[in-house]
Amino acid sequence: MNKPIVVIGGGAAGLIAAGRAASMGKQVVLLEKMHRPGRKLGITGKGRCNLTNTAKYSEFVKYFRRGRNFLRPAFYTFFNQDLQDFFREQGLSLVVERGGRVFPNSNSATDVIDVLVNWAKKHNVDIRTNSAVQKIALENGCVKGVEYIRKKDNKDTSGKKQYIEANAVILTTGGASYPATGSTGDGYKLSGDLGHSITEISPGLVPLEVEDDICSDLQGLSLKNVNLQVWIDGKKKQESMGEMLFTHFGISGPIVLSLSSYIARALNSSSRVELSIDLKPGLDHNKLDRRLQRDLQNQGKKDFRNLLGGLLPGKLIDACVCQTGILPDKKGSNVSAKERAVLRNWLKDFRLRVSSPRPLSEAIITSGGVFLSEVDPKTMASRLVSNLYFAGEVLDIDADTGGFNLQAAFSTGWLAGGSAAN
Numbered sequence: 554m555n556k557p558i559v560v561i562g563g564g565a566a567g568l569i570a571a572g573r574a575a576s577m578g579k580q581v582v583l584l585e586k587m588h589r590p591g592r593k594l595g596i597t598g599k600g601r602c603n604l605t606n607t608a609k610y611s612e613f614v615k616y617f618r619r620g621r622n623f624l625r626p627a628f629y630t631f632f633n634q635d636l637q638d639f640f641r642e643q644g645l646s647l648v649v650e651r652g653g654r655v656f657p658n659s660n661s662a663t664d665v666i667d668v669l670v671n672w673a674k675k676h677n678v679d680i681r682t683n684s685a686v687q688k689i690a691l692e693n694g695c696v697k698g699v700e701y702i703r704k705k706d707n708k709d710t711s712g713k714k715q716y717i718e719a720n721a722v723i724l725t726t727g728g729a730s731y732p733a734t735g736s737t738g739d740g741y742k743l744s745g746d747l748g749h750s751i752t753e754i755s756p757g758l759v760p761l762e763v764e765d766d767i768c769s770d771l772q773g774l775s776l777k778n779v780n781l782q783v784w785i786d787g788k789k790k791q792e793s794m795g796e797m798l799f800t801h802f803g804i805s806g807p808i809v810l811s812l813s814s815y816i817a818r819a820l821n822s823s824s825r826v827e828l829s830i831d832l833k834p835g836l837d838h839n840k841l842d843r844r845l846q847r848d849l850q851n852q853g854k855k856d857f858r859n860l861l862g863g864l865l866p867g868k869l870i871d872a873c874v875c876q877t878g879i880l881p882d883k884k885g886s887n888v889s890a891k892e893r894a895v896l897r898n899w900l901k902d903f904r905l906r907v908s909s910p911r912p913l914s915e916a917i918i919t920s921g922g923v924f925l926s927e928v929d930p931k932t933m934a935s936r937l938v939s940n941l942y943f944a945g946e947v948l949d950i951d952a953d954t955g956g957f958n959l960q961a962a963f964s965t966g967w968l969a970g971g972s973a974a975n
């Protein structure tokens with residue numbers, strides 16, 4: 554009897570890998586530990602699923618902090634236009650929004666899951682849910698089979714041990730963030746048991762906690778068009794321009810998320826991380842000084858505190874008064890040149906000290922994973938174990954928001970499925 558290709562994990566990467574291998578005529582079994590596949594896909598893009606991005610290859614790869622070169626063959630094989638064509642061929646209409654983000658026209662991530670599941674089933678993929686894989690068995694350095702626990706349903710606490718022989722195994726168990734979706738980091742143990750190395754795991758695309766209690770006062774404040782610089786142990790390392798948000802514990806928003814995995818890694822190595830917010834990035838120090846001089850003169854009779862309304866969002870005024878040390882009832886015309894310089898520096902360099910990232914369970918992605926040098930990027934095959942393949946977030950891949958992470962899961966899944974079938 555022919556042994557099947559066994560795919561472990563029915564997320565974005567697993568569903569497309571299973572369907573691809575089955576569409577090439579192979580017998581495929583997909584083992585998913587949750588009671589239905591695609592749980593994480595269902596919450597992507599706030600339930601709308603930003604499944605890819607229309608950026609050109611040269612731009613697209615710039616959004617990857619980890620895995621950029623590794624992904625080249627996978628993207629070459631199955632890239633953003635191929636993915637859009639695939640979904641449209643399956644009857645799913647798509648829309649492209651601001652920043653090239655692609656969503657289903659229905660605004661429903663469930664439709665994306667349905668397309669993938671139906672496509673896999675059409676090609677006779679045997680999808681076994683409530684099936685949690687515990688071990689990949691080897692014989693002479695080659696995949697032999699998979700041990701898993703099968704439950705009757707998600708309330709069944711006993712579960713029966715099962716074994717399935719496998720011709721090849723594709724490991725697509727995802728990362729370790731949002732564990733309620735089933736992505737609990739099992740793939741790190743499963744591949745680690747086979748001798749694969751796992752890089753340091755840390756939260757990616759995650760909000761940050763800040764030491765100063767200033768943030769709880771600023772909760773709900775959204776700053777648009779600010780420049781955020783990351784200072785590590787007193788050295789400027791990264792910066793990003795755009796929107797950020799204050800929350801009860803610290804900060805979030807697009808530019809914070811996109812810098813977060815870098816910051817989380819720095820904090821892991823116990824570095825001191827400070828953020829410098831330039832609230833007036835459009836004005837250099839000279840121009841800003843002239844503007845302040847004009848405002849202080851023109852409104853010389855106003856209290857300093859009231860003057861700030863023209864310069865800052867209301868919620869930031871108390872922080873500015875407190876941190877610059879300028880008396881709130883000082884008249885504008887009495888603010889000295891030295892005080893003006895303090896104010897200018899504060900507006901160009903409002904500092905926050907980051908204490909920690911929010912936990913991995915709240916991160917959009919897991920930064921880190923299976924060591925890329927142990928996987929052949931042309932096939933997604935393990936370089937250590939024969940007939941073992943990897944795809945998706947279980948690998949050490951990490952990209953920004955905008956549809957890039959899902960495209961990486963789909964591209965590597967497609968390539969792994971095709972390679973295993975070959």
Ligand SMILES: Cc1cc2nc3c(=O)[nH]c(=O)nc-3n(C[C@H](O)[C@H](O)[C@H](O)COP(=O)(O)OP(=O)(O)OC[C@H]3O[C@@H](n4cnc5c(N)ncnc54)[C@H](O)[C@@H]3O)c2cc1C
Pocket residue numbers: 561562563564565566567584585586587590591592593594596597598599602603604605684685686687725726727728730731734735736737738739740916917918944945946947955956957958959960962
């Ligand atoms: C809130 C949120 C929003 C997001 N929005 C977007 C977005 O809009 N666009 C985007 O590009 N990316 C987004 N992402 C990231 C994206 O969801 C992931 O990068 C992507 O889902 C990774 O796909 P994957 O198939 O590798 O893993 P997953 O989708 O995590 O799938 C892994 C599957 O493996 C199963 N599994 C795990 N262990 C076992 C085991 N032992 N046995 C059997 N099965 C197992 C899990 O149950 C799960 O179904 C978002 C993530 C989150 C958390």
